[in-house]
Amino acid sequence: MKDESVDLVYLDPPFNSQKNYNMLFKDKTGKRAAAQIKTFKDTWGWDEGAERAYVETVEAGGTVAETLVAFRSFLKQKDMMAYLSMMAPRLVELRRAMKPTASLFLHCDPTASHYLKVLLDAVFGAGNFVNEIAWCYDTGGRSKTYFPRKHDTIFWYSKTCKGFAFHYDQVAIARDPSTMHESVLTDEMGRSYQRNMKNGREYRYYLDKGVLPNDWWTDIPALNPAAKERLDYPTQKPVALLERIINSVTLRGEIVLDPFCGCGTSVDAAQKLGRTWIGIDITALSIDVITRRLSDGYGADISRSYRLVGEPTTVQEAEALAKNNKYQFQFWAIRRVGASPASGTEKKGADGGIDGRKFFHDGLGGVIKQIILSVKGGKLKMDDVRSLAYVVEREKAVIGVLISSGEPTPTMRADAAAAGFYTATSGEKYPRIQLLSVGQLLNDPPARIEYPHALDVTHERAPRVLLPSAEQTSLM
Numbered sequence: 001m002k003d004e005s006v007d008l009v010y011l012d013p014p015f016n017s018q019k020n021y022n023m024l025f026k027d028k029t030g031k032r033a034a035a036q037i038k039t040f041k042d043t044w045g046w047d048e049g050a051e052r053a054y055v056e057t058v059e060a061g062g063t064v065a066e067t068l069v070a071f072r073s074f075l076k077q078k079d080m081m082a083y084l085s086m087m088a089p090r091l092v093e094l095r096r097a098m099k100p101t102a103s104l105f106l107h108c109d110p111t112a113s114h115y116l117k118v119l120l121d122a123v124f125g126a127g128n129f130v131n132e133i134a135w136c137y138d139t140g141g142r143s144k145t146y147f148p149r150k151h152d153t154i155f156w157y158s159k160t161c162k163g164f165a166f167h168y169d170q171v172a173i174a175r176d177p178s179t180m181h182e183s184v185l186t187d188e189m190g191r192s193y194q195r196n197m198k199n200g201r202e203y204r205y206y207l208d209k210g211v212l213p214n215d216w217w218t219d220i221p222a223l224n225p226a227a228k229e230r231l232d233y234p235t236q237k238p239v240a241l242l243e244r245i246i247n248s249v250t251l252r253g254e255i256v257l258d259p260f261c262g263c264g265t266s267v268d269a270a271q272k273l274g275r276t277w278i279g280i281d282i283t284a285l286s287i288d289v290i291t292r293r294l295s296d297g298y299g300a301d302i303s304r305s306y307r308l309v310g311e312p313t314t315v316q317e318a319e320a321l322a323k324n325n326k327y328q329f330q331f332w333a334i335r336r337v338g339a340s341p342a343s344g345t346e347k348k349g350a351d352g353g354i355d356g357r358k359f360f361h362d363g364l365g366g367v368i369k370q371i372i373l374s375v376k377g378g379k380l381k382m383d384d385v386r387s388l389a390y391v392v393e394r395e396k397a398v399i400g401v402l403i404s405s406g407e408p409t410p411t412m413r414a415d416a417a418a419a420g421f422y423t424a425t426s427g428e429k430y431p432r433i434q435l436l437s438v439g440q441l442l443n444d445p446p447a448r449i450e451y452p453h454a455l456d457v458t459h460e461r462a463p464r465v466l467l468p469s470a471e472q473t474s475l476m
Ligand SMILES: C[S@@+](CC[C@H](N)C(=O)[O-])C[C@H]1O[C@@H](n2cnc3c(N)ncnc32)[C@H](O)[C@@H]1O
Pocket: 012, 013, 014, 015, 039, 040, 233, 234, 235, 236, 237, 238, 259, 260, 261, 262, 263, 264, 265, 266, 280, 281, 282, 283, 286
């Protein structure tokens, strides 16, 4: 990223809560399934990556280095130290990418907020601290042994303490005068205002312009299980929260960066408000959820207005991904054909052959049928096709799809053909075993699974957003 190029950084990094977050996919009835796939790991441990991040930051010198060294003197090699070592160089880079008028909002909770504020002071300078916002909610379980922990902390730092952008008019809210402590006065024109005396000067706050919310926000509820915007992505934040943050410090067309964008709440809010956005996440799942969220919310054409960086675009890149991270590769391939990934337990089953499933209705109101998917990153083995045919039979599925990074041999194609056809209620025939290579998935248009016209019952849909706007954007 270029220096001084973004107007707002919002980040909601994993909190060191020592949890693994899982995402639910829908089962064949369209309900949330017990089957989950691991979304991201929120568990940090002292490993080579942590040591490397620590050493590189310390060697760069300066206040951030001194702060990390101080942390290490008492945290030793605890998980918290690994987390802070990961955060430090990222915050330094984020600050570099911010324009002089830009702000950073770091969303966290009491697990690490005390350390993160010290770290932010080191990166930005304590003078650039603007607000510590308590976002209060009342959802989830309630402790009976201590006061329920029902707020997150959002630290706001500006890049420079003078001249940072703030747009009062975009975030002021109407306030009920009966709840005000200060008296309400009327000016010569008959308009109501409140006044604040500073160094002998009078400042007037006109009530028709609304007032700013305090630094504790109780008017934006967390997403409850029935919330329409819920996408089943763990830790998903409400769009209204991001709208307030984006509106407070940016104008239309300005650039919002979220380097831990999850299911893309900031991306969605930025799109809705006509901002240009850049979202980054380490998991293919997150990027997949966001692309669907955007097309469900703004129409399929939206995909032309942003660029997706980091997904394989050539067979070589797909092979490299398969080598580096087998699961990310499988996930990418499965989602490329619109199926949903199998849960961890299914993958570990005796045959190990089920990497994904897809459900479809055979005709409107028809019975739900199943497609089983298997993905092979390395070389295909002779019996891969036959094993898949066996699993399809056993699972009472109607079609099996084998996705491979290499091209199948003629014998494999013959084995696949020997499995015959599935005859749909319409009378049309679809090959029971279908072989798709990564090269075919990357073709334009990409190869697809052949199956009867489907009503997709695989994932949560984001509600349609009524204010479409096409800005040039980027997802990494
Ligand atoms: C708390 S979630 C963000 C949720 C998001 N605010 C939303 O509303 O959907 C944190 C995200 O950080 C991602 N993540 C974890 N480590 C990362 C890294 N090193 N780089 C980029 N993203 C990372 C995880 O995959 C996860 O999606």
